Each structure stands twice: as C-alpha cells, then as structure tokens.
Amino acid sequence: MTSHERPRFSGFRPPAVPDVEMRGFWGNRIDAVADKTAMILYERCVSAGMFDQIDPTRPVPPVKMPWHTRADGTPDTVNVQMFWDSDVAKVIETAAYALYRKPNPDLEAKIDAIIVMFADLQQPDGYMNSWFVRMQPGQRWNNLRDCHELYCAGHLMEAAVAYFHATGKRKLLDVMCRYADHIDETFGPNPGQKPGYCGHEEIELALIRLGRTTGEQRYLDLARYFVEQRGQQPHYFDVEAAARGAAPSQWRHKTYLYNQSHIPVREQTKVVGHAVRAMYLYSGMADVATEFDDDSLTETLKGLWEDLTSKQMYVTGGIGPAASNEGFTDYYDLPNETAYAETCAAVALMMWASRMLGRGPDRHYADIMEQALYNGALSGLSIDGERFFYDNPLESRGDHHRWTWHRCPCCPPNIARTVAAIGSYMYGVAADGIAVHLYGSNTARLSAGATAVTLTQETDYPTNGRVGITISLEAPAGFALWLRVPGWCEVPALTLNGKPVGQSEMRDGYIHLKREWQNGDRLELELPMQVRALHAHPAVRADLGRVAIARGPLIYCAEEVDNDADLNALIVPEDLTPSTTVEMPELGGALAIDLPVRRELWPQRSGRLYDTHPPEFAETVARFVPYHLWDNRDPGQMLVWIRGRR
C-alpha cells in the first residue's frame, strides 16, 4: 500500500497485489498466467490489429469488426472494435500482475511501447480514446449509452494503477490522471458540463481506484456523481439521443434496464440487464459506500445482493442466463445448457463481493466470492493458461469448447487479471484488524493500522481444508484477526499454538480473534470437506429432481471422458458417503470424486418415442471432476446437475 492509499476510516480494503505472494494451487495458476497467458493476450491483440488503431504513428486502419445491427436490420452505432482500448487495458493490467510475479523484460518492453502509443494518442485537452481520436474523430461523447468511452477510460485507469504498482513507472498513470481531469471537467452538474454517465459501468470503480492511489478527492467525488446521476430524469440517454437526432425507440436493447439506468440507483431493488454492467455498477457503488462511509448505499446493495444470490445465480456463481442481453431474465430462470454465464460476469460478481467486504467481514459476501472464483470464473481459463471460455454453461452435449480467442475478447484478459491478482482478494485490511477471506498457500505482508503483520498460510486448499497460519510480527501487537468459516463447512476446528480455541466469537461467519499477538503465533484451522449434494430451490425448473455434487468450495461435474456419453442417464443416490476421492495428475493433481450410481440403460431402449416399458438400470461408478477444470481433456459432454434418486 503506497502512502497515498491510507484509509481515512475503518473500512476493510484489499491489499495491493504485490503484497501477497501466492503458492500452491493459485501459485501454479498465476505462473501459467505469467509464463503464457500474458504474452498470449498481447500477441492476440497484435493479431486483431488493435495497435494499428491505437498507435497514432501508424496509418488509420479500416474498420475490421462488423457493426452490430438493430432489430430492424440497420447498422447500430456500436461495434466491438470501439472498445478495443479496454481489452488492451486489461492486457496491460494482466501483464502488470505478471511482472509482479516474475520479471519479464520482453513483456515489460512491449507494454512500455503500448503506453507510449496511448501517451501519443492523448489530445492536448487530455481526451484519449483510440476509436474517437482516429476512427470517428469529432464524435466524442455524443453517445455515452453505446460507445463505451468512459468504460475504456476506466479500464485504462485500472491498468495505470496496476502498472505503476508493478514497475513504479508513472507514465500511464500520469496520462490517465490527465484524462481523468478532462473527464472531471466534462461531466458534472455545472453549466457547460454534461450530466451524463457511461452505458457500460466501470469508470466508477476505476475512479475510486485511481483516487485511492493518487489521493485525489476529485476522482472519488466524480465516481459518486456518476453513481448518483444514473437513471435520473430527464434521462441523459434520451437527451443525448435527441441531440444526435436518433430515436431512442430504435435502440436495439429497447429498455434502460439493460444498463441499469431505468431508475436512480438508490431505488433499484432487482438485479437486471447486462450482467457485467450490473456487477461493475454495484462494485462502484460499494466502493463509494466505503469511501464516503455511506451505509444508505450499502442498504440498497444488500437488497440487490439478496435478489441476485437467492433468485438469479447459478450454483457455479455464474450469472446472466441469457445471451440476448448477456444478462438477467426472470427469477429462477437458470437453464443449464443455454446458460450464458459469461466469464466476465462471474469475475465481476467476485469484484462486487470483494467490495461488499469493505464494510466489514461477512460470510454472505465472501462465500459467494469464493463460489464464483473457484467455479464460474476460473472455468474461463484452461489449466495451461492458453484457452478460454466466454460463456460457461452447466451442461453441454459435447459441442462447447474453449476458445483460443473471441470476437469480443473481454473475458480472456478479465479472468487472467483476476487470477494474477487473486492475492488481493484473499485479505481485507482495516485500521484495527485483518480479515482472511479466502484460504490458499501464501505469504502476505499486511498492516493492521500502523502494525506491519506478515501472515503465512500453509495449506493444500482447495484440495483439503487444513490451513496453517503463522503470524510474524516485529513486536507483540494487539489487533483483530478475522477467519472466515465457509458456509459449506459444518464443523470447523481451530487451534492456537496447538491448543483448541474453544467457543471463539463468531461474527457474520468469521471467527473473530482480538488479542495481543506474538511473533510466531501459529493457528491451525481445520475445515472438513465432505462431499455434498446440493439441491436447487424448486422454482428452478431446470434443476428439479437433480443434485449438484460439491466438495469444499468446488462444484463438480461429470464429463464424457470419464463416464462415456449420456450423462443424463446417471442417477446419484441420496447418500453420498460411499464416495471416494482420486487424485488426477492430468488435472493438475485435483481430486476427482468417484461415486456409486445408477445408470439408466439407454442403448436398450426401443426406437419408439413413447413406451410403457420402464427404463432399466445398472449399477456403476461415476466420476466427477471440478467444474472449473472441464474441457481440459478430451472433448465431450458435461453435466453439473445430475439426476437424483427419488
């Protein structure tokens, strides 16, 4: 944490990425990002032609990506190429975290070169967006609803902060502060300013991040303005459409629910629209609540959180079932095979969850953060760091496979930057304490107020739930340590220096240990991982009569490679205690679960469509593997929700 980032009051903030050195499960994943993904992402930006657009020393390239079309077939005002700046920004951010992990002069030189392009692109007034400087000059800020300008700016602010922390180099940070100053002058309630905000939220959380790093209060204030202005009347997107001479009714998304601007944010009670946009908005709102100590915003967020997690979330932490709006539909509408559940949306849910912890440790949020992380988000990146999922269905007939790239390449760098930055999600740091939100082998150099504390976690988590935590201090110090007891764990056990910590105080699902800590104090936390069968709320029609197999934070699935095809022929018993775990070297040593099940005998069926002969069954053993690891081996069918015995 730099000197500028000192909290002004007692919220919990994540540590900076370099403060947490990951080993074990996450160490391996971060190494794959550092060794492969970061450079792959860079190379694919090159192949896509992104730098031809960004670099002002090159000729202006032709438009390469098709324009979206409206429902009436006419070209819309937006295409994917318009937000390439944001994709490059996430690549820079990923590279920054990769450089924390491992020096890589070649990668660093490439990123420095990109930063020069952006610096050269910046206009005298501070404006900087490759599309509107080079591809459509003169049209800046005339369509905030669709054109992603502030969204691109936000991602570049995040990249600038990350790269500054990684390398100490200020060039991009300075560029983005000038751009932020320009944005601050352009937008706001005063005469001559535009009372607008971005159709795709992101700038709000990015301004908070930039403000925390630079200490610039104006950035925090502007973030709050964007949050509070959203959805106010007269509606900015109506006004700007009229100014462009466009009819709002021609908009292909039809309703401002799509971008959460249908009503002011404080009046919102239902999670709606484009899933990533919603999560980024709520993340920004949570940041504003933390920075402005504003529990009125927190109350709104609590309602939205309950709405999302009790009615609109897949068991993988995936969200946004529909491809049509990349987002939410009706309550309990969670189809498995057609689940959109974009990788970015699960990442964004983690981001929101992480920020909800800013008001204090609470298992409500950390449990879901972990659920999304280990399942619907991590599924987006192959073990080797080379391939990606964009959408993350919970059932596949065998035709859904990892991409090497995507026309809309938002997800690959989003999951890569998240994996590489995972250390910052593990802890929350406050003036008087440290919260351990996630478990994983690592060494974290933190501070509780003025006290420097090094925490060392030794664990095979998530393979098992035994976690040793050693506290290193220069001198004895009093502070609170919060240890999360995951909701999936029924009987946790804790020792301190070998002695059971009995009836320790539980607060919101965290063991709260406030004491005078000594250097070398050693905690042993045992979180037994039973194989569990999860049942969905019966209103989830798609999961009726089915169970999801889980162990610890991991949701499991059946794959054809282990079980032959026809995974819907498998029927799991009510009692899962006969299950055994098997180490899978080809899946990075992950544990598979073998379970005696029934298999409905489909080949025996007649060719008749309807038949009075009841199905026949055989006893067999099915193998389940962690969902996030699916499609890392031979391609085939996959199924999360397995038919249950009744």
Add this chain to the structure above:
Amino acid sequence: MTSHERPRFSGFRPPAVPDVEMRGFWGNRIDAVADKTAMILYERCVSAGMFDQIDPTRPVPPVKMPWHTRADGTPDTVNVQMFWDSDVAKVIETAAYALYRKPNPDLEAKIDAIIVMFADLQQPDGYMNSWFVRMQPGQRWNNLRDCHELYCAGHLMEAAVAYFHATGKRKLLDVMCRYADHIDETFGPNPGQKPGYCGHEEIELALIRLGRTTGEQRYLDLARYFVEQRGQQPHYFDVEAAARGAAPSQWRHKTYLYNQSHIPVREQTKVVGHAVRAMYLYSGMADVATEFDDDSLTETLKGLWEDLTSKQMYVTGGIGPAASNEGFTDYYDLPNETAYAETCAAVALMMWASRMLGRGPDRHYADIMEQALYNGALSGLSIDGERFFYDNPLESRGDHHRWTWHRCPCCPPNIARTVAAIGSYMYGVAADGIAVHLYGSNTARLSAGATAVTLTQETDYPTNGRVGITISLEAPAGFALWLRVPGWCEVPALTLNGKPVGQSEMRDGYIHLKREWQNGDRLELELPMQVRALHAHPAVRADLGRVAIARGPLIYCAEEVDNDADLNALIVPEDLTPSTTVEMPELGGALAIDLPVRRELWPQRSGRLYDTHPPEFAETVARFVPYHLWDNRDPGQMLVWIRGRR
C-alpha cells in the same frame, strides 16, 4: 358416397360424413359444434369483417390486419387477412357438417348468402379470391410462395364438396369447379402455364376431394402435378421472386424447408418446416398415391411417417414444437411448456394418418390418428364448443387459456370441422371389405363393394373399451371386416354371436374377419383399458425421468384445480395399479384417475437458492384428467409429464 365417388381400385376410402351417425362421446361433441360452434364461427367472421372483404356488393374495406414484418423490419408481402377466404371456407365446411347433423334454416341461409358473395366475386375467367380481386387487384398469382391463393382455393373446394353433400346445393360446387378449371389452365408444364405450386399446401388434397366428388380426372391429374412439381429446379419461388423484383434472401423464412419445397417430394426423408403445411402436403401425397395406385409415393410417405412419429411428435399427437416457424426443429426437441403444437397441426396429422389408411388398414397410422384426435386435436375445442386453443403446450404455469377467437383464426374452424366430420375418420371402405379404424357409438351406412352394410357400434368408448358391433344386411354377404386392436391394448378379446373368436388372423394390427356375414351378426370386442405410465425416449430431454399417464387412447394431465399448484412437486410411483377412476360430471362424465403419489414439500424449503437439505415428501393422492379437457374449469397450472420415481 355419391355415384361419382366409386373407387376405381381397391384402396380404402373414408365414408362421407352423413353416412355415419355418431352418438355417445362424439355425438355430444358434434351436437356442441352444431348447436354452438358453427354459429359462433360465423359470427366471429362477421365481427372480423371478413364478409366486408368477400362481398363485392359492399365498398372495398381498408386493410384491417397488420402486415407481417421481415427480420429487417420492412413489411412482408403477406398478412393474415390475405387468407380470410380459407377461414370462411372452413366455417362453411363446419356448417355443412352441422347441417348434416341438425337442420338449421337460419345457419343454412347465412351460408347460402356467403356462397352468393363468392359467386358474385368470381371473375369471368373463373378466378376467385377476395384479397386479389378486391384488396390488391392485378397482383394475382405473382407470389405463390407467400400469398396463400391456391390454399384458399383448396379450402373452398373442400367447403363446396361438404356443402353439396349436406344440402344437395351445387352453387358453390359449380363455382369451385369453374375456379378449378381456371387453375388447371393456369398451372402446368405447358407453354404459357406457370410451373408453380402453393407455398401452403392444401390445394393438392382438395383437388383430389373435388375430383372424387365430380369424377373429373383433370383435378386428380393437377393434384399430382402440384405434388410432383414441388421443389423441382429451377425453383419456382426463386423464379417468381425474380419476376417480382424481390430478393429471395429477404424472405423472412429464409429456407424452403419451411414449406417443404427444398427438394422434390420424392427425395424428402425428414419432416421439416411449418407443421400444418407438411401434413397437408403428405395428405395430398397419400391421396395421390391412393388415386394413382402409386406405391412409390407411399414408400416416401412411410419414411416420413417413421421420421415424424419416432422423433418429432408429442405424446399428445401434437406436432411442431416451435412458434418461430410454427413447425419442426431438431429431432427429440419436444419442450413441454413452450410447445407450439398448433391445433391445426394435430388435425392435419389426423388427416395424413387417415389418408395413409387408403392403402389398407394398418395400426401404425390408425393408432397415431387416434392419439392425435383424442389429445392434441380435441384439446383445441372446449366442452361447450365455445372456446379454442391455438397452441397446445403440455405444461403451463397457469397463464395459458382458451381463446374466444384468434388473430389467425385457422384453428377454431379446423377442429370444429374435424369433430363434426369425425364419422368419416372411423371407417375405411373398400371393394371387398370394411375397416373399423376408430371406436365410438354410431350407426354407419356403408358399402363393401356393391353390398350395403349397416354397422352399429354400441360402446362407451373412450370411457371403456367394450364395443358391441351389429351387422345389418339385406341378405347374407361375403366380405372382410377389419377391427383395429389399438397398440395400447395388450389383451383384446372378441366374440362373434357370443362365441369367442380364437386366434383370429391379425394383419397390421387389425383383426381380419373374412366370412359370409348374416344379418344381425353381433361382435363383442373387449379392449381392456389399464392405466399406463408412458416413458419417453431418453433423447427427449424435456421428459427425462418423467412419465405420462394414459388410459386407452387418452393422455392424462394434472391440473391445479384438482391438485393445488406446484404440479412439478408430484412424483408418481412406478406401480400404477393402486389407481382408481372417478367419474367427473363437470367434465362431461369423463373418468379422472386418482393415484397415490408423493409430493415434494416446497413450502418447507428455505429461501436459499442452493441447499444441502434434501427435499421432504408427503404421501398424497393426485388426480389426473384427460389432457383434452384441461382448462375447462378454474384456470391454473397444468402438467402432462409428471416426475417419476427412480
């Protein structure tokens, strides 16, 4: 059968409607059509303004129905109003059958008045179509693909035949013969003729019907031409689009699979496209096969039949799962809640099945005819004859209800004419025998070759499977009687004059009794009706782990009015023998089935979306009623495929 309709060789043809006097179950339904539906249909045509369009003595009205729009939002060349002639035609046909049943001078006068309108509408050259004479004059025959002209002509030919049989009045028949002559001159392979055919099949089967009634061979030949020309290259719809200056790629249905003209009919092996169109085509093909004694067409039809009934048909006999094309999608894609399964499509499947019996009795076809009749077709008409279903889902959350009318009013008169004409579906008459395809209380005046035979069925079918058949003859006569043994019946029993008929010859699922019959011979057929649990082919994802309850030809469903809501909480046992039947006076005396089941206790569930607590159950008794009777009482949820015990 009129003198003109004598078969030319040994196919089986349906008797004319007035030759079969229905009583019992069908008698009640026909009375409802005669007493109510026929006049309701007429009145709704009046309300819709159809006669303002048809009657040339009135001012030309404005266009009242919206135009369809293409995918690109531009108006298409077709609207529903364009085929109002066909709707009126089916109303005339329904009225004709109603007049067979019961004289009704008021209704007859109204129909006579409509016939005068059509006669006045007819052009000097014989052309007659209200849309293209009055609404878009000068545009006739320039878009066979979309504009339904030959389809309208076909339905009016069917109406003309029916009205002629009912009343002996030739006026409409003469009009339609003149129109048929004009069509015969206009279409064909010769110079100056159009080598076209209709985008919506119907004219083929109608020309056969008109040819059978009038003895005019040209009509049969033209039907064959339309069948054989379909899908030939150069593709007629491409050619006519080019002549209109239209781009075929702009067509909203995109592919000629939609109207089964993608390849010549003899090459077709997969049932595709719009369901009603497909069934009407196959009906026409089957008629052509019968009239031209052409088993090469029959072989094609057998393949299509197998394709439809083994991979693409709901258990109700409903077909065409998708609203988007009102038709077929992928094999085994049979979603229940979103099932389109248009009433017209089930009726049209009956029509095809009935015509497949033209080559000889075969349970393959008659079983499906009965399945569609008693379930997916009859569901389209309320008990009182006043309300209609257009689409027939197999599951409803309580928001699907019968219409008093429909924007596209094809289904109400289609199910009404079918119910009123049901007698003609019950028998097949050949030169040397009579086939009993369906059972129901009736007296049928038939002829086996030159021998007049009166068959009297006495039965409560479908309430139970006891059928008494008395044969009345003027003199002893030798002919074959074919009695269908439904596929659902495992142990049929038959006596002749009180003595068991042992090991009688079975041919294609029919008991074949060829003997010298005496006046007064009495057959007693016993078709025991067990309550059955039907299992779907496991590739039908929507029905996996579920069963459909059936008894005799009836598919049953659960309704909220009998079982409270949450019908998906019901779980039926493997053994259905504890079931009992209950007479339901409010459902016309139909038998309900009461069955001990488990109910998953949903109110007890926590508000959590995912939970390790397994569901709890209570024992209860569920009531199931015939599917075709659903939504005749208090509105609510409905479910056909009930969760089964595993």
